[in-house]
Amino acid sequence: KQEVTQIPAALSVPEGENLVLNCSFTDSAIYNLQWFRQDPGKGLTSLLLIQSSQREQTSGRLNASLDKSSGRSTLYIAASQPGDSATYLCAGSIDYKLSFGAGTTVTVRA
Amino acid sequence: DGGITQSPKYLFRKEGQNVTLSCEQNLNHDAMYWYRQDPGQGLRLIYYSQIVNDFQKGDIAEGYSVSREKKESFPLTVTSAQKNPTAFYLCASSPGQGPYEQYFGPGTRLTVT
Numbered sequence: 001k002q003e004v005t006q007i008p009a010a011l012s013v014p015e016g017e018n019l020v021l022n023c024s025f026t027d028s029a030i031y032n033l034q035w036f037r038q039d040p041g042k043g044l045t046s047l048l049l050i051q052s053s054q055r056e057q058t059s060g061r062l063n064a065s066l067d068k069s070s071g072r073s074t075l076y077i078a079a080s081q082p083g084d085s086a087t088y089l090c091a092g093s094i095d096y097k098l099s100f101g102a103g104t105t106v107t108v109r110a
Numbered sequence: 111d112g113g114i115t116q117s118p119k120y121l122f123r124k125e126g127q128n129v130t131l132s133c134e135q136n137l138n139h140d141a142m143y144w145y146r147q148d149p150g151q152g153l154r155l156i157y158y159s160q161i162v163n164d165f166q167k168g169d170i171a172e173g174y175s176v177s178r179e180k181k182e183s184f185p186l187t188v189t190s191a192q193k194n195p196t197a198f199y200l201c202a203s204s205p206g207q208g209p210y211e212q213y214f215g216p217g218t219r220l221t222v223t
Binding site (some may be wrong): 100 | 116141143145150151152153154155158160168198200202204207208209211212213214215216217219
């Protein structure tokens with residue numbers, strides 16, 4: 001069974017600092033890795049999807065990398081803003097099912 | 111606008127009552143999923159369906175039931191057999207079988223007292 005871990009559980013940074021969020025998984029036979037954002041009491045918004053054949057994906061200030069051999073993915077958010085404050089979840093796909101980490105809650109201080 | 115709708119946003123029930131959560135999508139997706147989220151935990155898969163009239167149990171199916179009579183709809187019933195039903199329930203869909211991106215609805219918060 002795929003186990004997904006996100007450390008730290010919470011992170012607080014001043015505005016403008018770059019964010020680095022970590023995700024580790026146990027099964028390297030991963031089909032893809034998806035990063036989500038969740039605001040309090042809301043559903044999940046998909047940020048980036050990295051297929052198993054890819055090493056990274058970029059969208060605006062966001063960049064996500066995938067290293068299957070080490071079982072790690074990293075989400076980078078450049079020049080953080082207060083609006084980036086949210087919980088970020090990663091999920092690894094085996095077959096048709098996503099296994100989620102518990103998330104990292106980010107606070108960007110103005 | 112294409113998307114996934116879940117209703118209601120908040121639901122309150124007394125212990126011992128069954129309750130059905132609605133999930134509708136107009137994305138023309140074949141696959142649909144139900145997840146449960148508890149504080150401080152990742153999402154856990156309850157049931158999923160790859161095609162109409164077919165569905166499979168996820169990791170925590172006990173005390174739940176689903177149906178998939180229409181492509182657009184995948185309702186979840188929380189039965190009285192579910193020992194700890196209070197949680198945030200999220201519905202998702204994806205284009206079909208395979209490692210596709212999943213899209214999520216806004217969620218339903220169920221409180222059972």
